[in-house]
Amino acid sequence: MSSSSRSSGAPGSGRIIVVSNRIPKGDVPAGGLVFAIDEVLTAAGGLWIGAADPTEFALEGLTEIGSGAYDRATFAITEAEHSGYYLGYANSVLWPLFHHRPDLLNFHDGDFEAYAAVNRRVARAIAAIAEPEDLIWIQDYHFLMVAQELRQLNVTNRIGLFLHIPFPSPTDVMALPQVAALSSWIAAHDVFGLQTKRDVTSANEMLRHDSKASLMPNGRWHRAGHQFQILSFPIGIDAVGFEETAKAADVPQLQLAAKAPLLIGVDRLDYSKGLVHRFKAFGDYLSRRTEGAPRPTFLQIAPVSREDVTAYQDIREELEQAAGSINGAHADLDWTPIRYVRRHFDRAVIAGLYRRADAALVTPLADGMNLVAKEFVAAQDPDDPGVLILSHFAGAAEQMEDALLVNPFDHGSFADAIDRALHMPLAERQERHAALRVSVFEEDIAWWTEAFLKRLRGTNRT
Structure with a gap:
């Protein structure tokens, strides 16, 4: 990635690395999340990673698609992975479950494996280029496993995820075949951001049923030697x-x-x-x-x-x-x-x-x-x-x-x-x-980005 992606902030500060399924491959449209991320990265410097168009084969690493105030790059995904990871597990399992419709779950053999494979490929690509002070900011339900995969690759950077959709209720979440792993996916982040206080309550209730997780007096959770926070950051508009x-x-x-x-x-x-x-x-x-x-x-x-x-x-x-x-x-x-x-x-x-x-x-x-x-x-x-x-x-x-x-x-x-x-x-x-x-x-889109990143920057790496 180009040197223009390097932060010009305080000594020791790093880039912001944003991960989202979709990434603007041309001009950045006005308004919305895409516009907000563009504004943040333009000001702070960084790298925006998103999915490439599906192809027959998927190579490792990232492909640069733009540079300037910050870099843009894509990770590869195959047609079969698009079917299993995106249409399958992400949108036929996670989407209905998180929107309180477990009756619409549609399981297919191989879908979770495709989801996990894409998440691992993204994690390997980030691990190969991340420097110690870089902030890693993951967007949404397509990448719930990336933080855990990064930790297994010995990446100690501050990692935050913002979930744009609701969090499932404690009863609905039991319909997820991988429910036993969900706590460890969440716990790998430093900040796990949700839209509402109601969502935070649901996530906390799920974690209370995890014998490996404990709620500390300061409001943070502790699991497997790592502290993390679950907080609400209601997203705004321009x-x-x-x-x-x-x-x-x-x-x-x-x-x-x-x-x-x-x-x-x-x-x-x-x-x-x-x-x-x-x-x-x-x-x-x-x-x-x-x-x-x-x-x-x-x-x-x-x-x-x-x-x-x-x-x-x-x-x-x-x-x-x-x-x-x-x-x-x-x-x-x-x-x-x-x-x-x-x-x-x-x-x-x-x-x-x-x-x-x-x-x-x-x-x-x-x-x-x-x-x-x-x-x-x-x-x-x-x-x-x-x-x-x-x-x-x-x-x-x-x-x-x-x-x-x-x-x-x-x-x-x-x-x-x-x-x-x-x-x-x-x-x-x-x-x-x-x-x-x-x-x-x-509480507009600028307030939202500042609130999340301020909280993420302020976490202590454990």
């Missing part, structure tokens, strides 16, 4: 940047009737997002709507993801059936209540739609954080803001108590919340929005 984007955005022509309310949802097409429950709750609201009342339109944008995973094919069919049934029951010649779009839109278009919307439905059944809630708040005009309807099961609910909080499984009360949002007086909308803005703008 609030100022997103607000400016929303202000400057041209609102698409939606061809709605004058004064017709617009509700919006923006999610990846995923069973964890509660989209079918959301459609049904909106259908309940429409059934209660009085004659002559304004005719709202619910715009749901849900780009397709992971089409090769069976559970995603099923949720797509179920959602299309729900949309068709509700529209068939309530639509008129000049009104389609649900507009369901399965394509990606640019960030500026989404920001403009948020600013135009009267309410946002952010109602996952399980979610690590859900940044759509924060983007919606940042995009609003403070003088005439829309209303955020937020699930209790979104991690964001811990910070955003002034939203209309709902149980997405209870379609009746969910429908009541939609009605309340569309009839909420201006003064109440302004008051709620002002309160929501505080955490969105104070």
Whole structure:
């Protein structure tokens, strides 16, 4: 790697080595996690490691794909490993389990072995280039074993992992065939970061059942001679940047009737997002709507993801059936209540739609954080803001108590919340929005990165 990746900070300081499954191979997009990592590495110097496109064979080591203020490099992965590591163990076992859906676990012979092989290859690549003062910052569930593999390679660097998805409950986690090893994977880190206090509670409860782990008076855990911390770091957004984007955005022509309310949802097409429950709750609201009342339109944008995973094919069919049934029951010649779009839109278009919307439905059944809630708040005009309807099961609910909080499984009360949002007086909308803005703008993406890295730098290597 190039010398430009070397930190110019205090004597003895090292690089930041970031590991993520996805890595920008071209220009870095504005906003989001990718933007935040780029900002950190540009300021501090370092190396960003991600997966290369799958090939027939996988070579050892890293392939440099960019340099400048910091380096970017990829590790190799085969087509078979992509199937077993990514589509298999990561997204057909860990993803549903960590989103509290053990009923959707899909085990295949060889998937865990592929996951372990990729994690070991990444660890060997890091061990070959890491210098003693480098910080190693791992992102998400794709690399739960990397820290343990690094320790077995005698790497003593400070290692942190941030899990962007929820942590499974103590009962759900028992469905993982490798549950006996999960504690040792976590314990190999110095800081194991989670989104919410609720997640920290679940992780701590799991560790309490590990006879080799003990909770120390200072709040740290001790296992196999190593101390580590489990802490919550609720991820934020580039609030100022997103607000400016929303202000400057041209609102698409939606061809709605004058004064017709617009509700919006923006999610990846995923069973964890509660989209079918959301459609049904909106259908309940429409059934209660009085004659002559304004005719709202619910715009749901849900780009397709992971089409090769069976559970995603099923949720797509179920959602299309729900949309068709509700529209068939309530639509008129000049009104389609649900507009369901399965394509990606640019960030500026989404920001403009948020600013135009009267309410946002952010109602996952399980979610690590859900940044759509924060983007919606940042995009609003403070003088005439829309209303955020937020699930209790979104991690964001811990910070955003002034939203209309709902149980997405209870379609009746969910429908009541939609009605309340569309009839909420201006003064109440302004008051709620002002309160929501505080955490969105104070605990933004820069705050998140600084908080995690400060904690990681401050750990004592043991």
